[in-house]
Amino acid sequence: MLLCPVNSSTLVSVLFLLLPQAALARWACVRACPSSCTCTQERSCSVLCDRSALAELPKEFPCEASSINVDKNRLKFLSERAFGTLPSLRSLSLDHNNISFITPGAFKGLPNLVDLKMAHNEYISYLHTRTFTGLKKLVRVDMSDCNLFNIPDRIFLEQISLREVRCFQNHFRRIPGAFRDMVNLTHIYLEKNKIEAVAYNSLLGLSNLRYLNLEDNRINVIHDQSFQDLLRLENFYLNDNLLSVLPQDTFKGLSRLKMLNLGGNLLTNVSKTWFSDLVELEVLYLDRNRLLTIEEGSFENLTSLITLHLNSNNLTALPFPVFQPVYFLGRLYLFKNPWECGCSLEWLKEWMESYQLVRNIPCASPSSVAGLDLGEVVFGRANGSCVEPPELNATAASTAAPSTTENRFNSLIARLLQQELQDGTGNGTEGFRNETLLDPEEALLSAAARGQGVRSGPSHIYLLVAGILLGLSGRTEIGFHVFGT
Structure with a gap:
């Protein structure tokens, strides 16, 4: 058994009398x-x-x-x-x-x-x-990254002042019962374990808990009223688990919650009852789920919400009534969703332009705007109503979009035929003149079939180049026919 060394020699006694307290403490620390x-x-x-x-x-x-x-x-x-x-x-x-x-x-x-x-x-x-x-x-106390499978229920019986327990990256399959009724606990770190469920009594009596991290576990079940005693909880991490459903009143009573992370789960819808009590919530993560729908009214009580993450889901639409009550939203993340950029998202485009709070919303459909960002989509109006973008954007695309390979080919053939008109004579020239009124492709094939305009020199090279362009445009037979001349 180790004890603090005691030295009652005369020298020590003299030092106690002569040295200042700070110097004496320094001497004693170094000496031993x-x-x-x-x-x-x-x-x-x-x-x-x-x-x-x-x-x-x-x-x-x-x-x-x-x-x-x-x-x-x-x-x-x-x-x-x-x-x-x-x-x-x-x-x-x-x-x-x-x-x-x-x-x-x-x-x-x-x-x-x-x-x-x-x-x-x-x-x-x-x-x-x-x-x-x-x-x-x-x-x-920090017991992180050990090889613990559990800890005894009564291990903290004497630690009535304990406020913070770090047990992340162990092998717990359930939340240790040792935490129950520890009224002074404020922080619990249990991320990167193997916890599969949160039982109704797992977190009983933790009335002063401010921080709870359960991320990166295997949680697939949360029992009803599991969080009922966490009335002072402010930061809650449930991300990267296996949650596909949540009880209707999962977060009931957590009125002091500031941040809630539900990202990286298997959720397919957002219920309007989940967040009804979270009046102080500032940051909400729902990213990396499988969300298809968000019930109208889901965010209506989130009057303090500043940041909302909905990216990396399966959302195609976002009705305006879902967001109408969220007045103080500062950041909205919507990327990596298959958005259908129809009139139902016109409000979102206007909101983007007005407040600059969201960007990077690539459209997946309809086909006329696929690949465009929502901010680039043009919505028209007829009789005061929004016009779906397909025709309008298709027209704009046809006038503004760069030429396709086929267009470039037709343009080149037209120029070649015009050159033949200028250089050719006799019946051959007349034949070309008539055929320029046809589709350039048909004219070229007709002329080639009769042997007209196919002479040695530059024109022959032009026809070979045209054949290559035809082949590149996907018209293999035509390309080979021209090469055959």
Whole structure:
């Protein structure tokens, strides 16, 4: 058992009398520093033993130590009272070691410890109910990226001051019952586990919880009233799970919620009952789902909403009544949806132009505007009503769009025929003159069939080039016919 070293020699007594308190604390911190560590005394005594290839803990630490860092070593085992008695210790970090077993009572003797980190210890797969015995003032504990499958329900029985628990990237299949009724908890990190469901009693009694992260799990079921006690929750991550349906009153009572992330799930519709109580919600993620419809009135109570993510879904339409009550929306993300850019989205185009709050809405249909951004679509009016864009945009496209390969070919053939008219004589010339009144393609074929205008020299080369262009335009037979001349 390690204890703070006590030295009652005359020298120490003299030092206590002669040295200022700050200098005395600095001297005591450095004097008792383990040989493999570095100790500094600025505002308090800090012991740095990280990256020291330690297989065992030092035999003693300075009694005045307020923080100890033993990160990135080779520790495998913590015995009972592993750190002795350190009444001033407030922060202890054991991240990135090889710890596989923590003896019950290993942290006894650290009555004022506030912050305990033991993340990234891949061999920790089990914790005893009495692992944290003696840590009555513990506020934050980090057990992330270990190999835990569960933690005992009563493991935090003494930790009445605990506010933050980090357990992300473990193997939990359910939310640990150890969190229930911990009224002082404000932050729970459970992302990247294997949680499959949220039961009605999983989060009971967490009346002061502000932050809950359940992202990147396997949650496919949320029981009714599972979040009923989370009345002060402000940030809630449920993204990247397997949710396809939600209870009608899933978020009922969460009136202080500021951010809700439901992205990356399997939702196909948005119910108007989900968000009815979220009057303070500022950011809502519904991206990367399979949304087909949004019920009218779904956002009508979101009077504080600033940012809404609806990108990467299967939405084709967005009726104006869905958004009409959302007065303070500042950012709306709608890209990567198969939008049908008809009159039902005319309001959205006008809104885009007026407020510049949304952009990048590529149209998937109708075919006349497919590939255009909604901002480029032209809507006409007839008798005061919107005219669907197909004809109008098709006309605009035909006048403004660049020539196709076939158009370019026809233009070239017309020029070639005109040249033949100028250079040719006799019946052959007359034949060409008559055929220029026909489709250039037909005229060329007719002339070639009779042998007219097909002479050695530049004209013959022109015909070969024309044949190539015909082939490129997809008219293979015609191209080969010309080459055959």
